[in-house]
Amino acid sequence: xxxxxxxxxxxxxxxxxxxxxxxxxxxxxxxxxxxxxxxxxxxxxxxxxxxxxxxxxxxxxxxxxxxxxxxxxxxxxxxxxxxxxxxxxxxxxxxxxxxxxxxxxxxxxxxxxxxxxxx
Amino acid sequence: xxxxxxxxxxxxxxxxxxxxxxxxxxxxxxxxxxxxxxxxxxxxxxxxxxxxxxxxxxxxxxxxxxxxxxxxxxxxxxxxxxxxxxxxxxxxxxxxxxxxxxxxxxxxxxxxxxxxxxxxxxxxxxxxxxxxxxxxxxxxxxxxxxxxxxxxxxxxxxxxxxxxxxxxxxxxxxxxxxxxxxxxxxxxxxxxxxxxxxxxxxxxxxxxxxxxxxxxxxxxxxxxxxxxxxxxxxxxxxxxxxxxxxxxxxxxxxxxxxxxxxxxxxxxxxxxxxxxxxxxxxxxxxxxxxxxxxxxxxxxxxxxxxxxxxxxxxxxxxxxxxxxxxxxxxxxxxxxxxxxxxxxxxxxxxxxxxxxxxxxxxxxxxxx
Numbered sequence: 001x002x003x004x005x006x007x008x009x010x011x012x013x014x015x016x017x018x019x020x021x022x023x024x025x026x027x028x029x030x031x032x033x034x035x036x037x038x039x040x041x042x043x044x045x046x047x048x049x050x051x052x053x054x055x056x057x058x059x060x061x062x063x064x065x066x067x068x069x070x071x072x073x074x075x076x077x078x079x080x081x082x083x084x085x086x087x088x089x090x091x092x093x094x095x096x097x098x099x100x101x102x103x104x105x106x107x108x109x110x111x112x113x114x115x116x117x118x119x
Numbered sequence: 120x121x122x123x124x125x126x127x128x129x130x131x132x133x134x135x136x137x138x139x140x141x142x143x144x145x146x147x148x149x150x151x152x153x154x155x156x157x158x159x160x161x162x163x164x165x166x167x168x169x170x171x172x173x174x175x176x177x178x179x180x181x182x183x184x185x186x187x188x189x190x191x192x193x194x195x196x197x198x199x200x201x202x203x204x205x206x207x208x209x210x211x212x213x214x215x216x217x218x219x220x221x222x223x224x225x226x227x228x229x230x231x232x233x234x235x236x237x238x239x240x241x242x243x244x245x246x247x248x249x250x251x252x253x254x255x256x257x258x259x260x261x262x263x264x265x266x267x268x269x270x271x272x273x274x275x276x277x278x279x280x281x282x283x284x285x286x287x288x289x290x291x292x293x294x295x296x297x298x299x300x301x302x303x304x305x306x307x308x309x310x311x312x313x314x315x316x317x318x319x320x321x322x323x324x325x326x327x328x329x330x331x332x333x334x335x336x337x338x339x340x341x342x343x344x345x346x347x348x349x350x351x352x353x354x355x356x357x358x359x360x361x362x363x364x365x366x367x368x369x370x371x372x373x374x375x376x377x378x379x380x381x382x383x384x385x386x387x388x389x390x391x392x393x394x395x396x397x398x399x400x401x402x403x404x405x406x407x408x409x410x411x412x413x414x415x416x417x418x419x420x421x422x423x424x425x426x427x428x429x430x431x432x433x434x435x436x437x438x439x440x441x442x443x444x445x446x447x448x449x450x451x452x453x454x455x456x457x458x459x460x461x462x463x464x465x466x467x468x469x470x471x472x473x474x475x476x477x478x479x480x481x482x483x484x485x486x487x
Contacts (some may be wrong), residue, residue, distance in 0.1 A: 001357065050359070082359050101417035102361055102372075102391040 003087045007053040010083055011068040014046075015055060017090065022064035031059050034113075037076055042067075044114070045075035048083040077109035123242070123259035124466045125249060127174045129167035132467040133258070138176070138249055140261045141241040143189035148269050150201060153278035155257040156180035157461075157469045157481040158286055158314065159381060160404055164252060165470065168406035171233045175250040176242055178257030178483070179205040180286035182278040185269065192266045194436075199271045200278070202285045204435040205230075205253035207267035221429045229254045236265055258466060260485055270439045276446060279460070279482055280453040283314070284442050286430075287456065287480060291318020291379070292442065293431015294402045295326055299375045303327030308364050309349075310389050311379035312340040314480040315402055317347050317456055319377045324348025325450060328375075332367055334360050337476050347452060360385075364392040372397060379403050383411045390417075390425055398424040402431075456480045 004010040021027055036043065042058040056067040056075055067073065081089070085104045088094045099105040107114060121140045124133040143149045161177040163169045181203040185195045195201060207229070208220035215223050225236065233250030234240050241263035242249035242256060256262045272281055291314075295301050307323040309316050312335035323331045324347065333344035334353045341352040353363040364373060372394035378386045381403030390413050393399045405411075417423070431438075445451040458478035461469040469481040 082362070084359055084362060088362070098370075101414050101421060102365075103387060103412075103414050104359075104361060104391070 002050055002084055004051055004053075004083045007051045007069075010048060010051060010053045011055070014086065014090065015066060015068045018055060018057070018066045022066055027064045028062075031062060031064055040074050040076040042071075042073035042075040044077040044079065045073070046086060047078060047080040048086050049080075050082050050084070053083065075109070077107065077114055079114070080106045080108075121260040121262075122463060123176045123249075123256070124178070124463055125174050125244065126165055126177055129165070129173070133165070133177070133470075135464055135466075136244055138259065139243045140259070140263065141243070143187055143192075143241070143263050144237070145190040146192060146266055147189040147235065147241075147263050148185055148192055148195060148201075148266050149187040149261060149263050150181075150183045150203070150269060151186045151261055152181050152183040152257055152259060152485050154182050154282040154485065155483045156282050156286060156314065157466070157473050157478070157483065159473065160286075161252065161258075162470055162473055163381075163404060163406070169404075170407075171231070171252065172250045174244065174247075175233055175252055176256035176259050176262070177252045178259070179203065179253035179255040180282055181255060181257030181262075182272070182282035182285065183485075186261065188266075194266050195269050195271050199269075200274050200281070201269040202272050202281050202435075202439050203255045203257055203262075203264065204268050204270050204285065204439070205255050206430050206435070207254055207265045209267070219432070220434050221432045226254070235263070258463065258483060260463075270435050272440060272443055273447070276443050279457060279484060280446065281443065282482065283453055283456055283480060284439050285435075287314035288318050288442055288451070288453070289433045289435065289438060290402060290428070290431040291315045291320075292322035292325070292451070293433040293438065294377055294400050294428040295319055295322030295375075295431075297432035298426060298428035299377070299398050299400050301326040301328055301375050304329050305374040306330040306332075306368055306394075308332040308334060308373040308376045308389070308392055309344075309379060310334045310355075310360065310377065310385045311403060312337065312344050312479070313379060313476075314456060316377075316379040317344065317479055319379055319402065320344055320349050321347045321452060323375075325445075330367070330373075332364055332373065334364075340476075340479065343455070343479075346455065360388050361392045368394070371395075374398070375400065377402055381405045383409050386411045387413055390423065393423050395421045396423065398426065401425070401427045457482050460484050462486070
């Protein structure tokens, strides 16, 4: 049984969780210290499968902004995983290196930047 | 003459035709088929995934009776019960001489050409040659094969069951025993509960695996894997197979993962659910143009063994009789592998059931 029964349920849980992350001092420091590479206007995009969903981190007025659903934003980093794996990851129950090696999470973009936006 | 199922064009149903069957030449054997299994490899040819010359008589998992032998044949005589061996190794090439008859270069050549060793076949139809799949051409009342392609067997095992030894049982059990060499107390995952997958499961049980995780998308087949030795099942339609296997193995992955489907994605899954220093065995046949994507960093950092297994790395003259002895001793299950029996005329129904994942093994029974 998948953790999330629908795209909306995923947005309600993970989207809200990311909104809380956006309020933290760490995320504010991140925005202040991170400059996007030319051609990109979003930091990271999480593509989920089963259910299909997409959450993108961009910025607005010096703050982290969370966009749930389809978007034209161009993220510098893309993480692709099943929603179950994503859920486990954000619970801190998944080792990133192992998850990458097992292709549970696929990353496109500079992995070094990913380390800044992961727990 | 013989009634045979002929593939004339890729993607089209087989047609039942009266084909001419010439007598056996030197070193060849004429077999009257009694039973033949429907395998995904046959279906791959129908789909055009394994391009071979057409028209062709498919079928390679068969058993029958020796009808006639050509000059110089010494390993069988008229009346012997035999199982077809679709890797009739030459005994002379480098692979044969180094103990790998499953990789025989000559047998591989015959597979690619659809012929007997002299470059021709004994089948013809409407005045033109008809090729034979994997040297066998088992979807025919009679076939002519090289003598290395017939393995004499004990007479007390029904032909329907003996036929299975010739592909699905040898491939599945052999992948466990010969290729992976599964050790007692190991953990095993098997992707694909089909004719081969069930035999990997029972092979792993024979080898003493403590945990055998069967993975498929058909709940009925998953339920049945437990009677063959599976300790856990994962429905890959409902949950991510890699995560499920990690959950069942304390996050370590399995010592041995076997892929018996033939899809690049499930091959990668098999690799990804294997533990560090574990072994992944690819048994399923993919189309020649397909590629598998695996994580590059994992290759040195996880030190897994990724290998393949062709006919279970078997040596048919030695292994087929052994497997039948294991059946006779009650240690191998064969009857439950047969989901449905068809007449030769119903062969397309059998392939439809195969394609839909309905059957473990569909079998053609030839009329007496």
